[in-house]
Amino acid sequence: MSKTATARHQGLWHDFYEMTKPKVVMLMLITAWVGMALAPSESFPLAGVVLGTLGIAALAASGAAFNHLLDRKIDQRMARTHRRPVATGRVSMQQGVVFAGSLTVLGFIVLYLWVNTLTAWLTLASMVGYAVIYTGFLKRATPQNIVIGGLAGAMPPLLGWTSVTGEIGALPLLLVLIIFAWTPPHFWALAIHRIKDYQNAEIPMMPVTHGIAYTKMHVWLYSWLLLAISLLPFATLNMGPVYAVCALALGLRYLQWNWWLLMDRKANAAWGSFRFSITYLLLLFVALLLDHSVRALF
Numbered sequence: 001m002s003k004t005a006t007a008r009h010q011g012l013w014h015d016f017y018e019m020t021k022p023k024v025v026m027l028m029l030i031t032a033w034v035g036m037a038l039a040p041s042e043s044f045p046l047a048g049v050v051l052g053t054l055g056i057a058a059l060a061a062s063g064a065a066f067n068h069l070l071d072r073k074i075d076q077r078m079a080r081t082h083r084r085p086v087a088t089g090r091v092s093m094q095q096g097v098v099f100a101g102s103l104t105v106l107g108f109i110v111l112y113l114w115v116n117t118l119t120a121w122l123t124l125a126s127m128v129g130y131a132v133i134y135t136g137f138l139k140r141a142t143p144q145n146i147v148i149g150g151l152a153g154a155m156p157p158l159l160g161w162t163s164v165t166g167e168i169g170a171l172p173l174l175l176v177l178i179i180f181a182w183t184p185p186h187f188w189a190l191a192i193h194r195i196k197d198y199q200n201a202e203i204p205m206m207p208v209t210h211g212i213a214y215t216k217m218h219v220w221l222y223s224w225l226l227l228a229i230s231l232l233p234f235a236t237l238n239m240g241p242v243y244a245v246c247a248l249a250l251g252l253r254y255l256q257w258n259w260w261l262l263m264d265r266k267a268n269a270a271w272g273s274f275r276f277s278i279t280y281l282l283l284l285f286v287a288l289l290l291d292h293s294v295r296a297l298f
Ligand code: HEM
Pocket: 023, 024, 027, 028, 031, 080, 134, 146, 149, 150, 151, 153, 154, 179, 183, 186, 187, 190, 278, 281
């Protein structure tokens, strides 16, 4: 292969990687691992963990790649996304479909054959929920798009749990509920920060359809809801005081960010709230793991 052909080849794989939204998928996998770690199991469930991770990662990545394909026209009109591989034409539709389709098939087969059929169907449904229902329909139709579509992205703790147990449980459903309540304030803060993008692309996100003040109030109210829901694993005795203290501290800090946002107390509060939402979710799931480990030791 000539030097230019090699560089083109490497560039294509780099673009494919970008299409998988690696940082988002990484955080989803962390929530799935926590689901696996909390699941009851007699010995270390190596196959469920390794192959479950591979299958969930492949299907989540394929959803992200289909999102790049379906949204290429929208992405071209937004400053944040106009350099994306499909939007710029660096990756053709045909190449993108082969890549995303291969990931779908790989992820589904791994889960179906070597993990369990429940996890395979639930993960495929999550992928379709995000790539087809949210991206293809809801995103263009209603400012409640991410409230409904958020369920797909919230599923990984349950997918992790079912990879190991083959059954649905009450605790992973609570964890899904936490991410479900977290998603709207996570996204709306970014949508406030990037309102011009959504106006340009004519996407009916809440700040565009109902204004910034109304959206800030929603972010504020959802962060209260999130605080209450995040304490449910403690209230139901699934988690102990280590988790409760962490959930309370993180929830109060998130409320503080969203108070600053609501009251215009800080420059760039929308961006600050969005960034903190990611730290919040990561640390909340670390706290679940910590609490579980402490209680296993004592
Ligand atoms: C339908 C639900 C969701 C929507 C609409 C949404 C929306 C977004 C958007 C628009 C971004 C900015 C991406 C960029 O700058 O390219 C973002 C970033 C991010 N989201 Fe979400 N999100 C959702 C669910 C989730 C979930 C469930 C997780 C993880 C459990 C997550 C984790 C992240 C992370 C880690 C980033 C930062 C990525 C980076 O810095 O490149 N999101 N989200």
